[in-house]
Amino acid sequence: MQALPVTSKSNTTQAAAAPANSPPDAYLVVHRGTRWTDVIRLSGDVRWTIGRSSSNPIVLRSAQSSRHHAEIRPAITPDGPVWAIADLKSRNGVSVNSRRIQAPTVLTEADQIEIAGFELTFTRNPATLARPPVRNSPNIGGPASGGSGSADDGATQDNLAKDWRNGDSGYDGENGESEVDVVSQITTSGLARRLNRETNPVSDNDPATMDAADPLLAMAFALGRAESIEECGETLMQTLDELLPGATIGLYLFDAEQRSALVQGGGLSPPRLVRQPKGTRYRRPPTPLIEPILQPNSAAILARNVLGDRRLATENTAGEIDVESIILAPLRPVARESAANRSGGESNREKSLAANHQPITESNLPVGLVHVTTPAGSPALTPNQLRNVVAAGEIFCQAIRSIHREASLTRSLKKSEAVINRLRRQLAGRIQILGNSEPIRLVQQQIAQVAPTPSVVLVRGESGVGKELVASAIHHASPRKDGPLVCLNCAALSKDLLESELFGHEEGAFTGATQQKRGKFEVASGGTLMLDEIGEMSLDLQAKLLRVLEGHPFERVGGQSPIRTDVRVVAATHRDLRAMVEQNKFREDLFYRLNVVEILVPPLRERGRDVILLANHFLQSFAESMARGRLKFSTLAEKKLQRHRWPGNVRELRNVIERAVVMSPMDAAGDGEATELDANDLIITAVSNASKENVAKAGRSGGSPDELELSLAELEMRHIRRVLESTGGNKSRASTILGIERSTLDRKLKRAEKDGL
Numbered sequence: 001m002q003a004l005p006v007t008s009k010s011n012t013t014q015a016a017a018a019p020a021n022s023p024p025d026a027y028l029v030v031h032r033g034t035r036w037t038d039v040i041r042l043s044g045d046v047r048w049t050i051g052r053s054s055s056n057p058i059v060l061r062s063a064q065s066s067r068h069h070a071e072i073r074p075a076i077t078p079d080g081p082v083w084a085i086a087d088l089k090s091r092n093g094v095s096v097n098s099r100r101i102q103a104p105t106v107l108t109e110a111d112q113i114e115i116a117g118f119e120l121t122f123t124r125n126p127a128t129l130a131r132p133p134v135r136n137s138p139n140i141g142g143p144a145s146g147g148s149g150s151a152d153d154g155a156t157q158d159n160l161a162k163d164w165r166n167g168d169s170g171y172d173g174e175n176g177e178s179e180v181d182v183v184s185q186i187t188t189s190g191l192a193r194r195l196n197r198e199t200n201p202v203s204d205n206d207p208a209t210m211d212a213a214d215p216l217l218a219m220a221f222a223l224g225r226a227e228s229i230e231e232c233g234e235t236l237m238q239t240l241d242e243l244l245p246g247a248t249i250g251l252y253l254f255d256a257e258q259r260s261a262l263v264q265g266g267g268l269s270p271p272r273l274v275r276q277p278k279g280t281r282y283r284r285p286p287t288p289l290i291e292p293i294l295q296p297n298s299a300a301i302l303a304r305n306v307l308g309d310r311r312l313a314t315e316n317t318a319g320e321i322d323v324e325s326i327i328l329a330p331l332r333p334v335a336r337e338s339a340a341n342r343s344g345g346e347s348n349r350e351k352s353l354a355a356n357h358q359p360i361t362e363s364n365l366p367v368g369l370v371h372v373t374t375p376a377g378s379p380a381l382t383p384n385q386l387r388n389v390v391a392a393g394e395i396f397c398q399a400i401r402s403i404h405r406e407a408s409l410t411r412s413l414k415k416s417e418a419v420i421n422r423l424r425r426q427l428a429g430r431i432q433i434l435g436n437s438e439p440i441r442l443v444q445q446q447i448a449q450v451a452p453t454p455s456v457v458l459v460r461g462e463s464g465v466g467k468e469l470v471a472s473a474i475h476h477a478s479p480r481k482d483g484p485l486v487c488l489n490c491a492a493l494s495k496d497l498l499e500s501e502l503f504g505h506e507e508g509a510f511t512g513a514t515q516q517k518r519g520k521f522e523v524a525s526g527g528t529l530m531l532d533e534i535g536e537m538s539l540d541l542q543a544k545l546l547r548v549l550e551g552h553p554f555e556r557v558g559g560q561s562p563i564r565t566d567v568r569v570v571a572a573t574h575r576d577l578r579a580m581v582e583q584n585k586f587r588e589d590l591f592y593r594l595n596v597v598e599i600l601v602p603p604l605r606e607r608g609r610d611v612i613l614l615a616n617h618f619l620q621s622f623a624e625s626m627a628r629g630r631l632k633f634s635t636l637a638e639k640k641l642q643r644h645r646w647p648g649n650v651r652e653l654r655n656v657i658e659r660a661v662v663m664s665p666m667d668a669a670g671d672g673e674a675t676e677l678d679a680n681d682l683i684i685t686a687v688s689n690a691s692k693e694n695v696a697k698a699g700r701s702g703g704s705p706d707e708l709e710l711s712l713a714e715l716e717m718r719h720i721r722r723v724l725e726s727t728g729g730n731k732s733r734a735s736t737i738l739g740i741e742r743s744t745l746d747r748k749l750k751r752a753e754k755d756g757l
């Protein structure tokens with residue numbers, strides 16, 4: 001910071017004729033919060049006074065500011081012409097880079113000026129214009145330090161237009177400004193004259209005074225209905241056109257290709273949409289201005305007094321910069337502040353610095369830009385208009401974010417649907433009613449016949465024979481296969497709960513009904529509803545079910561509105577419903593309604609060699625899922641499977657095989673050889689009546705229950721093997737224990753091998 005033995009070049013507030021040795025043009029950036037900045041170009045031989053009075057070219061409306069607080073003016077030093085700042089004997093002083101100045105001081109690049117709580121940056125580098133302010137001290141009093149008087153507060157900007165309208169250019173005129181409001185006003189002498197010329201007398205069409213609420217509100221409503229980015233873009237342009245009459249507007253939206261080009265340092269592609277007054281041509285912003293605006297965290301810029309500044313505007317065909325003012329606003333959805341950020345931690349200064357030094361990446365690029373220019377000779381754009389552009393841009397960003405989100409949700413929904421359909425097809429492929437026996441072939445044939453029809457089907461059979469599998473096979477072979485298959489076990493629920501499960505309930509229908517719930521009839525709409533254990537349904541509910549099956553609508557429990565659904569019902573039971581009808585335990589009318597087509601699933605004991613087929617199917621699938629390599633049954637094991645009566649049917653068989661695979665050796669995998677599961681590995685612990693009988697019989701005879709299934713030869717072989725095991729394979733000792741000749745033992749072993757025992 002250099003104090004000057006200054007020779008002031010001018011001591012009036014009016015523009016003087018620019019001498020040949022004026023300092024180079026510079027910018028004074030007045031930071032207005034983090035989202036927008038005012039840029040004033042310091043050029044020519046002009047003295048820029050700053051203070052509370054609206055007669056200053058730069059007005060800082062704050063109680064802390066003196067009427068004429070400071071001035072920036074050209075000065076001559078031995079090194080040449082410079083811009084210098086002087087304190088005009090203000091009450092609260094002027095600081096440059098946090099040090100209060102005592103004498104006129106030369107301004108150098110990036111100097112931070114603090115006046116009455118406002119922060120201003122002096123720069124010659126347009127690349128820094130869009131940079132949000134870096135606060136040296138979060139506790140500086142006054143408006144720039146945040147709080148209710150924050151310069152980011154839009155209300156502060158509203159007064160700017162009013163100030164311009166007042167057009168008060170006298171030093172001493174009292175304009176009735178509030179002493180507490182925070183308002184900054186920036187005009188240049190030339191600019192002020194032009195503004196006065198153009199905007200006085202105050203007219204209703206004055207863009208600066210225009211009430212932006214209506215167009216912004218209309219835009220918010222229109223964007224809420226918009227279905228495409230293009231539609232949103234058109235709406236934004238229409239709104240900006242209303243808010244910025246006479247301005248030329250370009251809207252840039254960055255698609256994936258543009259984003260990657262921008263990250264690699266490429267220029268802007270042509271704007272997506274342009275609005276311009278007749279007879280004018282749109283010109284893209286110059287590169288020095290684009291770069292800073294693409295920076296992460298960049299603020300929107302309003303630059304005035306741009307005439308002739310090549311760094312801020314693009315020349316016309318005659319090579320002139322005929323632009324009066326510009327707005328360049330990045331389009332960014334408002335970032336939601338995280339709780340951690342709100343609670344502090346990192347200081348504002350650290351965060352701003354970090355943000356300012358992030359590299360540009362595709363993810364931190366703005367989604368687009370709004371570029372507005374006004375031509376020379378027309379009123380400059382106002383901070384109020386800048387604020388409206390930023391507001392419109394934010395509403396636009398929220399709208400396109402919603403459209404993107406909706407599109408991405410639709411995409412993931414489609415993906416999920418594709419996955420569901422693939423899984424359904426896989427499932428349908430796996431739903432096979434395995435078996436070659438006569439009775440199971442009949443079932444397969446009945447499924448094929450009934451599936452394409454809309455008829456109700458009654459599936460009957462003992463527990464665990466595969467009734468649910470049959471219902472599933474019917475659904476997957478039917479035209480409803482892409483709809484839901486919903487199964488409900490009527491035996492598992494109390495009467496009331498079953499009713500609410502079937503038909504749903506309204507909120508408050510009964511204690512615990514805290515919210516409305518759709519019933520299975522509604523959930524299964526378009527698909528199939530399997531009602532398992534239908535024989536366990538109460539007679540009341542049977543009557544309600546009958547009505548629905550006859551095509552009548554139903555109501556949710558506690559509800560009034562009739563509901564109709566399109567559901568195919570497949571009922572299943574292990575009971576003899578006809579007998580139940582005779583005992584008045586099942587409604588006859590419902591029985592006939594359900595019994596349109598009956599499929600009787602045979603028990604496993606009537607399926608002959610299907611037992612082995614199913615057992616092998618389960619063995620392979622469990623071996624695969626448990627990574628046990630290749631497994632197979634020994635002959636003895638197969639015989640054991642075939643002989644068992646399987647009171648628990650397929651479910652029991654499945655469980656026996658699963659257990660055998662679980663207990664099979666882990667090292668079975670890998671050597672290529674199939675590991676054999678022996679009869680001993682198949683532990684059958686049936687608990688049906690038949691099995692209980694067997695257990696009792698076995699207990700009386702002293703043998704194990706499954707030995708009752710063995711032939712004498714098998715039993716003998718099993719004993720021989722056990723003895724051999726106990727002698728460690730010593731045949732001589734084993735034959736002594738067994739009380740037979742060693743040669744007899746050899747003969748028996750050979751025979752057993754031949755017979756596959």
Ligand SMILES: Nc1ncnc2c1ncn2[C@@H]1O[C@H](COP(=O)(O)OP(=O)(O)OP(=O)(O)O)[C@@H](O)[C@H]1O
Pocket residue numbers: 432433434435461462463464465466467468469470532574614650651654
């Ligand atoms: N033919 C078959 N092929 C392959 N697996 C079958 C077959 N039949 C039944 N299963 C299997 O047996 C098990 C029991 O079948 P399911 O649950 O369909 O019988 P269920 O008759 O509906 O039983 P419950 O009477 O207890 O409701 C299931 O794991 C099923 O996959």
